[in-house]
Amino acid sequence: MFTGIIETMGTVSQLKEEGTNLHITIASSLTAELKIDQSIAHNGVCLTVVSLNEDSYTVTAIEETLQKTNLQYLTVGANINLERCMQMNGRLDGHIVQGHVDQTAVCVLKKELDGSWEYRFKYDGSKGNVTVEKGSVCVNGISLTVVNSAADEFSVFIIPYTHEHTNLKDVDEGDAVNLEFDIIGKYVARLVSTGYTG
Incomplete structure (x- = not known):
């Protein structure tokens, strides 16, 4: 994990x-x-x-x-x-990540703001993966908070430290990134899609 x-x-x-x-x-x-x-x-x-x-x-x-x-x-x-991998006595500073990429997405927007960066990623929504506003998503292994969530795309905002110390700084519009969606969200989506009522 x-x-x-x-x-x-x-x-x-x-x-x-x-x-x-x-x-x-x-x-x-x-x-x-x-x-x-x-x-x-x-x-x-x-x-x-x-x-x-x-x-x-x-x-x-x-x-x-x-x-x-x-x-x-x-x-x-x-x-x-x-x-x-996380040590059992370590702090969970990000969110639970399995290291199992669900699919890739394409960067459709990279915008430098006043002290931060906005990235928007578009992915194949037919695979059943979803994001939620203010939820977590893993992009190229980085735990990030979702903003502007849609059916097949979402945005994230990157602080200068993350921009400098990860390879997001190398990602340009048209580049592919790895996505791992939140594990809890994936279980909920699967239960809803199968009509599970408990």
Whole structure:
């Protein structure tokens, strides 16, 4: 389980295809603290560390993960948001995040305001995922508050700290981001769609 509070950014240093899998090597200040088999969220995608070097580590994304996330668009040199799994005695500063991306969205607006940034994202509403005003959503692994919620799009406002310390600063209009919708909201939506009455 994760919280959506990004610890640091890593830099993609190598991409290697093997069959339908993609091995992603990331240079990161966290490397010295990692171990094989550890789970880390990469742009919100939970992946397992499979090898370690002095200043970098490697994870593997399978075809299904690549098809459902923006990891398929990674390039060498790209920044990637990183978060290690939550410790049981840690504070839940963001919200409950599983590291299971539901779908991608496209940035349709990036607007610099007086001291903040507005981003608007559009996604395929036919998949049954929803946002609610002032609810939580995970964008590229970042726990954010929803504003201007609609059936297939929503906005978020980003403070300078988040803009500087995550890869949202690299996201432009037309770029894909990973979305993980609030787990409680997903259960409620599923119960409503099946007509569950308790």
